[in-house]
Amino acid sequence: MNFASDNWAGAAPAVMSALTRHNSGFASAYATDPLTESVSDTFSEIFEREVAVYQVATGSAANSLSLAAYAKPGGVIFCHQTAHIQVDECNCPEFMTGGNKLVGVPGAFGKMTPDALENAMAAYPDGVVHHGQVAAVSLTQATEWGTVYTLDEIAAIQSVARSRGVPLHMDGARFANALVSLGCSPADMTWKAGVDVLSFGATKNGCWCAEAVVFFDVEAAKGFEYFRKRGGHLFSKNRFVAAQFEGYFENGNWMATAAHANAMALRLAEGIRDIGGRTACPVEANEVFPILKRRQFEALEAAGAKLYEWPADDLPGDGNPSEDEVCLRMVTSFATVEADVDAFLSVLAGTV
Amino acid sequence: MNFASDNWAGAAPAVMSALTRHNSGFASAYATDPLTESVSDTFSEIFEREVAVYQVATGSAANSLSLAAYAKPGGVIFCHQTAHIQVDECNCPEFMTGGNKLVGVPGAFGKMTPDALENAMAAYPDGVVHHGQVAAVSLTQATEWGTVYTLDEIAAIQSVARSRGVPLHMDGARFANALVSLGCSPADMTWKAGVDVLSFGATKNGCWCAEAVVFFDVEAAKGFEYFRKRGGHLFSKNRFVAAQFEGYFENGNWMATAAHANAMALRLAEGIRDIGGRTACPVEANEVFPILKRRQFEALEAAGAKLYEWPADDLPGDGNPSEDEVCLRMVTSFATVEADVDAFLSVLAGTV
Amino acid sequence: MNFASDNWAGAAPAVMSALTRHNSGFASAYATDPLTESVSDTFSEIFEREVAVYQVATGSAANSLSLAAYAKPGGVIFCHQTAHIQVDECNCPEFMTGGNKLVGVPGAFGKMTPDALENAMAAYPDGVVHHGQVAAVSLTQATEWGTVYTLDEIAAIQSVARSRGVPLHMDGARFANALVSLGCSPADMTWKAGVDVLSFGATKNGCWCAEAVVFFDVEAAKGFEYFRKRGGHLFSKNRFVAAQFEGYFENGNWMATAAHANAMALRLAEGIRDIGGRTACPVEANEVFPILKRRQFEALEAAGAKLYEWPADDLPGDGNPSEDEVCLRMVTSFATVEADVDAFLSVLAGTV
């Protein structure tokens, strides 16, 4: 009953198998090997256009380096106030960008609204040197609340970014989960909606350390390899990152693992509702935020369930947990098994 | 006949096996899992004292973060002029240290002499704000020329560092090769000789991405986890880095792979000398720098050998290549097989 | 009728006179001259204890370098959400601190409350590497809203800072105005209330470019000269900065200019109230924030008055301007003359 996080899982079988398969023999170092190149081609196929791909190994690296490519002196980057880059990356984005400022934008369930974004940006008018200058907008897909921007919502955010002349970055740590949720193509969810650069996450969905910075704005990618290397993020034996991607993509594995994770999250959510419980927000990807009685949480923990409390003090309407309630975060992954979901629901049912 | 670099190899069997072994099940993320802790204990055993260990995945990260922990405003770091941190890390050390300056110190075959170091440091007297302030000394063991500092040589360098009140960092990208070469203990080669912090490299010797920052100066390690995270170098699924170390260390695998690599280098060097050839410098670890006629190099390449030209314009004495000669670099690893060495030597013999 | 800002004024006569007086002859460069030293001694006298003083020339430099001395990797600095360092310094603090994050704390009229500060800090618990680590607290005295922390309020803020083990920085761009307002000693308002480092501003109060970083935490000042020099903020002819301070301090000039400025602000405020107007917040230093009808503002501008609109959308109670009102900022200085104040009030009276 482990729902602590999708990064508590290991690597999916296809990924592990690719790692083993590509272990023998020699390959040229520092991402100049044929496998790395072949994976880059796969990215172009997946996105149905030429893209510039730079493989890295952590999500923080992917995000921070993406933003570094667009950084400005006194630059200001806008993201949701709960965004990973704002809350969970120990100032890596600030550091890699030479001190750009991250401004948190409000919005229900992890999604910025275009109005809130526009409003936040208005505090940084062009030409007022004191406040700095707008540099980029970053949205997270799926969000930290497990919700998913619709294509229209992405386009609306992009439109605000474009009105100020700045690029749109997508933190796709849970890209596949969002994609499966929307049922659209990778192209639809990114460059066709105006995304300029993407942190393509694969670690949470079955790899062990495979992320990629994908530039649709190919011109902006010029010289990006120097950012990666300057950050210490170029691997000598990069074939192993590439191998993970190969296993990840082949036979549609990545779609399958994401679909499974999403299905497990839905199953959880439905089970919770079936016993009269509620969730803090819509379940659209692989995260569920149940609001339970504290004693229920304790009973679940006592039964061996792994899940965490989650801060939830500005839910819309009357959504916030009451005094004796607690908001929890549960994350599913390719490694989540139905039996564990059902066991969890069964324990929960016993607490009603 | 691949002697291009030790990072062209894959992962050693024991490492790959450990990766597979630790793949199943859930493990807490971000280096809080039991395997990571167990590997940290192993480090303390290996070094025969308490050490503070931080696992990372690239050598540039290990080096740059180590130095960041000792950085100062206007800080100056001294290293050999051919050091990896000076020549091959795309300013990652400068970036991670907030702009510390790396000063290259001369010395034959990749080794700084204490005198040259003292002389270089003299240009930065204490209290002269214009020039900056001495911050650290970094030596590479084994060096970029495949040579190895003796314990006395390390202690002498350390003594110069200490006379200026700064720590000694060791770039141990090829730590095991040096250790096998000296036949001493890890403790002897590090803290007993005055090393304060070590970049412990395992990638080149059989892992695929496993490096560690090892602090003997445990006090200085306080808060180091924030440097690692700020650089984007903390892995969510760190158990896989730790697993590599487990496989690396168990049953003395790391000593065996290093011993093999060194033996292959010696076999190459002896074979070259047997046919009347020469090497640019002593062969003390897993690198050989033969100086051959250019036509010999061409013949070897034509026969499929992989090795690179290496700049060599200030070898001591009459050591520099003559007009029709070329200095080459050959690197051996756990993956180098005797048959390849012999095949290489056989081709070479045919060129005499 | 110029109330645009206190930095629109020139230099006070005593300051100009000192500049002229110290112009002739030679003086050793880079802050090693006797005048610089003598001014440092004056600081120690003024603060009734040994302090470490570093003269610089801009407020942004003073603030950012102060904070740099306490920066940490992944560091988080807390200040009021309207603080100059947060809003008006183009990320200079972020840059100088290697990417520390500035977190804005709410509070009426530019003052953080201890509760709000504690609450903001709670989001950064010790040991959670993802969120970064608390590094410093900065308060502004007088605030951006022209209000002044009482000694008890400073001590209360300091107490929260100390509870998390971090230092308290005071941005004293309008230090003298606050001091005059409180009627206490410089020692009372700083180290006796727990301030560790102070940006001592003199520019706005009659100098043309004289600021000082004053460390009460003398140990933390060690090596600070390297921060100053690394930022390009050490002046070769520093005697001219020192001369400004000499003129500023001699015969209590600085108290007189601040007292005059504050008196002019009060005169403005009283005049505004006399005609039935209101101010957005208490007038405690040299700033007044009247809330007027927009047509009144237009009439004043038409009459040649210089003053600016100021964002005011979260004033306590019913304080916010109504639809046809506007919040304005007026700043007085040593150069403000009574006649101008009265002329302004007279125009205003005509609009009622």
Place this chain on the structure above:
Amino acid sequence: MNFASDNWAGAAPAVMSALTRHNSGFASAYATDPLTESVSDTFSEIFEREVAVYQVATGSAANSLSLAAYAKPGGVIFCHQTAHIQVDECNCPEFMTGGNKLVGVPGAFGKMTPDALENAMAAYPDGVVHHGQVAAVSLTQATEWGTVYTLDEIAAIQSVARSRGVPLHMDGARFANALVSLGCSPADMTWKAGVDVLSFGATKNGCWCAEAVVFFDVEAAKGFEYFRKRGGHLFSKNRFVAAQFEGYFENGNWMATAAHANAMALRLAEGIRDIGGRTACPVEANEVFPILKRRQFEALEAAGAKLYEWPADDLPGDGNPSEDEVCLRMVTSFATVEADVDAFLSVLAGTV
């Protein structure tokens, strides 16, 4: 007899007078005042074309910010090995550029030769990510050895820079002294010879803190104000920096002060040669480097002369000081009086 440095002088009368003249009244802050604008126009006149001018107050700021505008991740900047940016700015250039590396290029008497520059750049071939990427070339005019690049020499350096696609920066801390020495126009010595950006120094030649970053590459200046502000180098009361420039330029004062300083240096050099002494290098601006017997140096110091020893261990030919000799640096300025020069020479004559 003060020849310690040109920054030991105060401000020239015309500069002081302008400061006084512009002190009264109000002026809009942060370099938006009419005087600042008028001085910018003067720069365009002086350089006979449109230039983008940013006033700052220290030479380190001018240099470091100039280079920041052209910085790249992993960037490498080439300058003479004795350049101020390399030796005397406490890593401010490294810091402001996000860790760009400064590579010292050799060359007699402070001047890089095109060959040496080309050779140094060759170690950084395009596309090799490990070594970083060439970012800029910086030359110093007049040099740290008081010599002056001819127009052809500048053009030759620029040609090497251009061959690698990088800009040419000129550190003109002693711009006027070089200009007077060459007898050419400011345009000739800069953009007509291929300079892209200039640190225009006025402090050493009669201002007290007035420097300017002058972009001839106007496109590259876009957004430069954010670099200046982010570094804390934008002055609120910038009119005082501008006033210095006004006094500096009016009636050709700057040419006169530079001509005087240069003449004093020549008088010193000739006097030294008259008594059979020698100088380490040609005297082409306002610096003289006599090589004297140590006892002569001691006699001069005893007589009250202020001058410094200067490291000189790689002078061409037999130029280095012998065992009982010492190389000294003497700097003249607008404030140097003939009587002091003659007094110095008279003391020296007595030591022969």
